[in-house]
Amino acid sequence: MRFTVLFFRCSKVECSNSSLITNLISALNSVFAIKDLGDLSYFLGIEVIKQKDSVLLSQQKYIIDLLKRTKMDAAKPVATPLAMNTKISRLGTQRFEDPTLYRSVCGALQYLHLTRLDIAVAVNKVCQFMQDPYIEH
16 A cells, blocks of 8 residues: 655645635645644744744754754854864774764754854764764764
8 A cells, every 4th residue: 555645834825816725725635635734833943933024944943952962952152163174084082982873963964054054164074974983073
């Protein structure tokens, strides 16, 4: 048995003809099982905060969850995470205990850097060591 899951989320549909919207929803409902999940608040690591006249998109929760997962939530922030010309040795003194966690965090950082260009250099550096991570990486 095969299933196809389709997520269709539209927070607001506006049209001068309300029957057109009703017909669209009915047509979709005749082909797909539709369930109203309410207002969008969090999707793909992006928090959606509705304000009076605008919508604010934030990855603060995603970042906080990532810091907690890596036990770095007590770390102090720095203006520049890594200088551009920093050289990091391929080998270290102690192998990283959980390479799967390291790779998972690298993936999370790659996703995060799409909206946070200030961490692009640091993310690029740590991703270079995914195949054989050490504590220093």
